Amino acid sequence: MRGDAGLSDRVHALALEYVAPAADEVDRDARFPKESIEALRSERLLSALVPANLGGGGARLSDIAAVVAELGRHCASTAMVFAMHQIQVACLVRHGDTAFLTDYVREEVVGGEALLASATTEVGIGGDVRSSSCAVEAGGGRFRLHKQAPVISYGQFADAILATARRCETSPPSDQVLVLCRRPHLSLEPISDWDTFGFRGTCSLGFELDADDVDDCILSDPYADISERTMLPVSHILWAHVWLGIADAAVSTARAHVRREARKKPGATPPAAVHLAELMAVYLPFRAVAEQVARHFDESEHGTDTLGSLAFAIECNSLKVAASTLVVDIVGRAMRICGMTGYREDSEFALGRLLRDAHGATLMVNNDRILANSAQMLLVAKEA
């Protein structure tokens, strides 16, 4: 799959056949995009990021990012579910090098195309994922975990959930581990609904999570390292590509609208065309930066310790803030170009769903939190 041009063609075909037709219903009914995820599963794309020596597709992160953007053009909820799953896969394959976890990846993630979800936030903690109050209770080769999670996206549809917790009952809140909670050794009791402005199909309900399984499920790397080297960069890169997909869809819609106007009066450039030119001047740099940070991640896999560096963390944080702000700007500009036909829900140029989904971007891991984190790093980071 490395550098595989066939991958984007396959995903494009799959998106047109399964993802796009369901998108409006997924949004309206806030239901899980099951046909899309099933199609991705049968194309073996859920294990695309797993290295080839474990039986996976051996894709680079930039390949996966391109898939996420393609899905995002048709259904942002599907793209987000796929992105969040890949973030968990990345954590497992990069930090789960024990025989037990390698077997899990080979047999379940590759063999069973398992769908993985995440439980990092916790009730009472206030959105700080680098702090836990629940703790792993381990003994006799087993562990137990009880966690109140305010959101677990697509939790009830996932085959396993990676949850953060304090290492043990005496550990301080910042000394966290990541625990693989597998069905059937996992129970989820819903504690809240998911009826939101956008990203309605991610079904990010709150749950009371209980897991009781062998202690091999606890990843040995501290969560601080997993977060810094994998979860944060991969999240920011893949989320930015979800938003890039939304932006792509908005730009395509605006272009189609301007072309239609132009055909009505050949010889006279439609007034909106200059706004389309302005839109491209916002959109193209956004696309370039998102793709560049994904490439930096892939390049850093070989040799240098870019991933642990403050410079790369600041780069990823800046991508998140820029991309999440630009996507709202871009959809807004497309709306002005399309006028009332973009505002209408019943037109081929409808932009309402894109605009609602776009507004989620600055909120999921709030930009204020990301900026505060970058501000702190900038106090000590030296210029490269």
Add this chain to the structure above:
Amino acid sequence: MEQMIRQVLADYGRLPVDAMTLDVDADLYRCGLTSHASVNVMLALEDAFDVEFPQELLRKKTFESIFAIEQALSGLVTSDRVSSV
């Protein structure tokens, strides 16, 4: 030098344990040092020892124990200054 490091940790590390009696090899992150607090510790160390941590030392490992911090600082502080500390 070790005493000054302990004082900086006590003042800025926000550790739930006593920095003055902590083992020099104890893992500070397991003791509750957050990445937020580690930046403040870094700044306070730069001020206390009048040094600047170069880019390659700005990583988690540099601040993982009192011993690790001492090692990093030893490479930055001139020998004269160490003896006067």
